[in-house]
Amino acid sequence: MNNQEKQTAHVLKTIARDESIKQFVQSTPQLYKLLLSAAKRYVTGETREEAMHVAAKLKQWGYQTSIEYIGENTLDEATAQLAKREFLQVAKDCSRLDTAANISFDLSHLGLLIQPKTALEHVKEMAECAKAHGQYLMISMEESEKTEAILQIYERLTERHANVGITLQAHLHRSVDDLKRLLHLPGKIRLVKGAFQEPQQLALPRSPELNERYLQLAERCVEAGHDCALATHDQAIVAALCERGYLQRPNVELELLYGVRPELARELRKKGLPVRVYLTYGTEWYLYLCHRLAEHPAHVHQAIADMFDPTRIRDSEYDTTRVEA
Numbered sequence: 001m002n003n004q005e006k007q008t009a010h011v012l013k014t015i016a017r018d019e020s021i022k023q024f025v026q027s028t029p030q031l032y033k034l035l036l037s038a039a040k041r042y043v044t045g046e047t048r049e050e051a052m053h054v055a056a057k058l059k060q061w062g063y064q065t066s067i068e069y070i071g072e073n074t075l076d077e078a079t080a081q082l083a084k085r086e087f088l089q090v091a092k093d094c095s096r097l098d099t100a101a102n103i104s105f106d107l108s109h110l111g112l113l114i115q116p117k118t119a120l121e122h123v124k125e126m127a128e129c130a131k132a133h134g135q136y137l138m139i140s141m142e143e144s145e146k147t148e149a150i151l152q153i154y155e156r157l158t159e160r161h162a163n164v165g166i167t168l169q170a171h172l173h174r175s176v177d178d179l180k181r182l183l184h185l186p187g188k189i190r191l192v193k194g195a196f197q198e199p200q201q202l203a204l205p206r207s208p209e210l211n212e213r214y215l216q217l218a219e220r221c222v223e224a225g226h227d228c229a230l231a232t233h234d235q236a237i238v239a240a241l242c243e244r245g246y247l248q249r250p251n252v253e254l255e256l257l258y259g260v261r262p263e264l265a266r267e268l269r270k271k272g273l274p275v276r277v278y279l280t281y282g283t284e285w286y287l288y289l290c291h292r293l294a295e296h297p298a299h300v301h302q303a304i305a306d307m308f309d310p311t312r313i314r315d316s317e318y319d320t321t322r323v324e325a
Helices: 003-016 019-026 029-039 048-060 077-096 116-132 144-157 175-182 208-223 235-243 262-270 286-295 299-308
Strands: 064-069 102-105 136-139 164-169 189-192 228-231 252-257 275-281
Touching (some): 019 029, 029 299, 064 077, 077 102, 077 116, 102 116, 136 144, 144 175, 189 208, 208 228, 208 235, 252 262, 262 275
Parallel strands (some): 064 102, 102 136, 136 164, 228 252
């Protein structure tokens, strides 16, 4: 990123966490509609049915999927209960689609901030339901102040549930040591760069140094024979993963966010490599949109165009049977 793009990314990550801006968007119908049109490049829609519709098409084209009902920082038990019930239904719907998905979620969506035990009990129930329907749970990672609580809950879950995995953010300095903890546990590890704004004493910024750390952590996961999802759209990192033969390993898959570089997903699938596409849905898309644009500030121009012409967004970009012009 150049300096202007870095400034734009910083602003986007800042407003993503501004509750007053979020509330203004949600209470202004015209603005809400415009921004939702931009969000739909990255979010399948606001309903579970829309997510399942996209999942079915991706399955037809040879992709695996992760599915998340977006939400975080729940502060009351009733809302956490609603989220849990929605995730239980996701597991059942994926089973009806005859597809094995990674059902992803934030622990704070399920009550982590109420008390850790609340989130733990909800995920235990989700793990049992997911197992009964042939599905897998993936715990997402959140801001650094939640990291230790998330890892402790994950460690407790893996004592009895083999169908639960965890996400690790490469940009956090602590992740080098956290990976040692995780490699002793049975669940899949999803490695991401990290999207949250963190101080320098806790995390690396986007940089060649972060890319190198990502590859080092990926190497440790792969060579340990641990199941892992390498989640990145960075062309240099993807090229290095391919060159090292990591994506041909039976314990490795590449995971890409829906709407981000579909041409890369299509290219890798045509080569027979395993690609999982991360689908999101729900009404809490504001933060997600801000983070996607912050990762690639040049896409702000694309977002503005999407607001006024939503037909530009096409799932067919993932179609592995399409003939290139």
